[in-house]
Amino acid sequence: MSLQSLADGKGESVEPRAVPEQAIRRGQAVQAARSQRIKFTNDANDRFLATLRSRVADYFQATGRSRTGGAKILFKGIFYGGLAAALYALTLSGRLGGGGTFFSAMACGLFVLLLVANTAHDAAHDALSGNKKFDRFVHMIVFSLLGSNAYLWRMRHVKSHHNFPNVNGCDVDIDENPFIRLSPNHPGRWYQAYQHLYVPLIYALVALHSIFFQDLIYLFKKRLANLHDIRHPPHQYVLFVVSKTAYLGLALALPIALLDYAWWQVLIGYLFVTGVQSLVFAFMLIGTHFTEETAFPVVDEEGYLPHSWADHALLTSTDWLPRSPLANFIAGGANAHAAHHLFPNVSHVHYIAISEIIRETAAEFGKPYKEAGLLEMTSSHFRLLRRLGRQPG
Secondary structure, eight states, X not given: OOOOOEEOTTSOEEOSSOOSSXXXXXXXXXXXXXXXXXXXXXXXTOHHHHHHHHHHHHHHHHHTXXXXXXXXXXXXXXXXXXXXXXXXXXXXXTOSHHHHHHHHHHHHHHHHHHHIIIIIHHHHTTOSSSOHHHHHHHHHHHHHHHTSOHXXXXXXXXXXXXXXXXXXXXXXXXXXXXXXXXXXXXXXXGGGGGHHHHHHHHHTTHHHHIIIIIHHHHHHOSXXXXXXXXOOOHHXXXXXXXXXXXXXXXXXXXXXXXXXSOHHHXXXXXXXXXXXHHHHHHHHHGGGTSSTTSOOOOOOTTSBOSSOHHHHHHHTOOEESTTOHHHHHHHTTTTOHHHHHHSTXXXXXXXXXXXXXXXXXXXXXTOOOOEEOHHHHHHHHHHHHHHXXXXXX
């Protein structure tokens, strides 16, 4: 895909590159994002969004389906959960030999990741069953199998990332970090000129960083992107310890106790499993917001973003194979990011139909809707990394 010129809410073009006088403007934008209530432009008269919502409502009325996952989600939960449980038991049986045990553990880790993507993500948005308490319970249990704290993940995902994707100071997923420059509105460092080469090593550490460092830091942070004066219910501290302990018991303590291998051999296997989980997770998702085609909007002095909420969702998202049943079954809707950001409280099992509605409606209104193949999107992501790494910051 080539870099596109994308129209904003006022009919002007927006280039997903750093703004002029970027060092000054970047500081002003982040400060504005942190100190003001951020607003979208032209939201009140967004005919595109009104039409889109009406057509999606017509889809549900015509099909008689609920916005939740229904039987499809139940099947996917049993399918991925059953395979993960069976492979876990097979791994601990000690009957497979060294190589077989390693690959069984690897497959188990991948199916746990897919279980999270296909059930816990919907549950985090209360789109799994229609019962909020049940959804939160599933979200907590399933995310704990991955080692991440469900409560903290939902807080930053739903309350930060979904509000203002790709906006500095408002989206925790695009917070500056010293290793990777993901936005033209971040400062550049000399070694990031090589980030497109070393970034797979960074991505392979995502799970370990989240499990052992990020969650702990976020638990005690009082300010996180657009979230201020953060306070957690007391029982969440208890659940944090319980969930982490249970995860470490399942992932390390039981294998060390039951398998006829040295503890360091089990630890090496664990590191490989989390590395593969991290890479699969990263390459399913990283290009959905960070490609040459996605925008990185900046707030003005009055706290306004240059687009309507719906335009912003389209400008900052790239879909990969959004109408593919296989991609939907595997990725749990992560491949249909425009649908997810425009209809976050709808289960991903509907995203194939909704993505088609978005594509047709966007074309009718002249709105930017971007889709690609997985390889095409990933290539665009690495081109973005290479350009940002060499672009002055």
